[in-house]
Amino acid sequence: xxxxxxxxxxxxxxxxxxxxxxxxxxxxxxxxxxxxxxxxxxxxxxxxxxxxxxxxxxxxxxxxxxxxxxxxxxxxxxxxxxxxxxxxxxxxxxxxxxxxxxxxxxxxxxxxxxxxxxxxxxxxxxxxxxxxxxxxxxxxxxxxxxxxxxxxxxxxxxxxxxxxxxxxxxxxxxxxxxxxxxxxxxxxxxxxxxxxxxxxxxxxx
Numbered sequence: 001x002x003x004x005x006x007x008x009x010x011x012x013x014x015x016x017x018x019x020x021x022x023x024x025x026x027x028x029x030x031x032x033x034x035x036x037x038x039x040x041x042x043x044x045x046x047x048x049x050x051x052x053x054x055x056x057x058x059x060x061x062x063x064x065x066x067x068x069x070x071x072x073x074x075x076x077x078x079x080x081x082x083x084x085x086x087x088x089x090x091x092x093x094x095x096x097x098x099x100x101x102x103x104x105x106x107x108x109x110x111x112x113x114x115x116x117x118x119x120x121x122x123x124x125x126x127x128x129x130x131x132x133x134x135x136x137x138x139x140x141x142x143x144x145x146x147x148x149x150x151x152x153x154x155x156x157x158x159x160x161x162x163x164x165x166x167x168x169x170x171x172x173x174x175x176x177x178x179x180x181x182x183x184x185x186x187x188x189x190x191x192x193x194x195x196x197x198x199x200x201x202x203x204x205x
Contacts, residue, residue, distance in 0.1 A: 002205050005038070005081055006045040007031045007074050015189040016047070019198040026205055031077050038084040043091040043205040046078060046098025048187065051149060052110075059109045059152075066113035066148075079105055092175065093201040094183035096147060099173070102183050106155030114150050117169060122146040124190055129165035136161035136172065138197050143186035145171055150185065158183075180204040 008016055008030050020028050029036040053070035054061045056079055061067065078098075082105040085092055094102040100110055122128055123146035132139040139162070151170040154160065162172035162184075175181025180201055188194030 001025060001027045002042040003027050003029050003036065003040050004043050004045060004202075004205060005029050005031065005036060005041040006047060007049075007078060008045075008047050009049060012047060012189070015187075016045075019189065019195070020202075022199070023202045023205075026202060031081075032074070035077070038081055041081065041084065041090065043201075044081055044085045044093075045201075046082070046092070046094040046101055046183075047189075048096035048098065049074065050097070052097070052100060052104060056104065057110065058104055058107065061112065063112075075101075089178050091178065091180040091201060091204040092182070093180070093197075095189065096185060096187055099183035099185050100149055100151070103151050103155050103158070103173075106157060108151060108155035108158075109153040111150045111152045113148055114169065116167065117150070117164070118146055118148045120146070123187060126191060126193065128171075128186070130162045130171055131165045132162045132172075133160065135159075136174075138172075138182070138200070140193065143171060143184075144191055145186035147185055 004026050050071050051068040053072050053075045056075050078101050126142040126144050128143050128145045158173045160170050160173045171185045173183050188197045
């Protein structure tokens, strides 16, 4: 039985469960409940959460007041798990904060506070318009993207697939060195139009 490693907050489990239940032969190992040896991980799902702790960022933080309170144990686990997954070429699916963790872990930087992307309606409704690169396997006209940080410098080895149509904030990128390595700034677990994303990811495990 393959192991899918993740850190899923209790309040988010109800969103992920329907997608993960489609592949009961995959064991979901939630490090928020119980750690697992990283060498037993066969894929990683990075989910939403609070801002990355400053000590994990690869950039100055001129105004710490813009940062949310961090979950340092989670950051420690996620950065170690990402490094392990990158070294082993494992499938990676990164969502919201997960996109930011992946970009930082690979050497990229973040815009630490942006405007216009944290409206309550954007978290659960597909209202944010995108423009998509023709090479993207998964393309959406509008997504449910709610966040106050975003990619600044994209890490090496990544290609942007989608941008916010109104201000060019990066909303989706892929890794170029593996069959599946996808990062999205929006919340596919909260919508009904994103099933193919999870099916694609889970099918690679």
